Amino acid sequence: MKKLVLAAALAGAASTATAGSMAEPIIEAPVIVEETTSSSSGVLVPLILLALVAAAVASS
16 A cells, blocks of 8 residues: 555656646847957966066076
């Protein structure tokens, strides 16, 4: 009797977990945010570091 009740409870839980509708799913378009920084700012920091390392090597 306990197994029958357990099986009925699991069957009921499984049927509600897989229930769905026939409506088309709503898919929202992704939002793209473009940064307004210039491309030279990405190169500026490595160039400064390179200059500092070159100055340190030249002074030693």
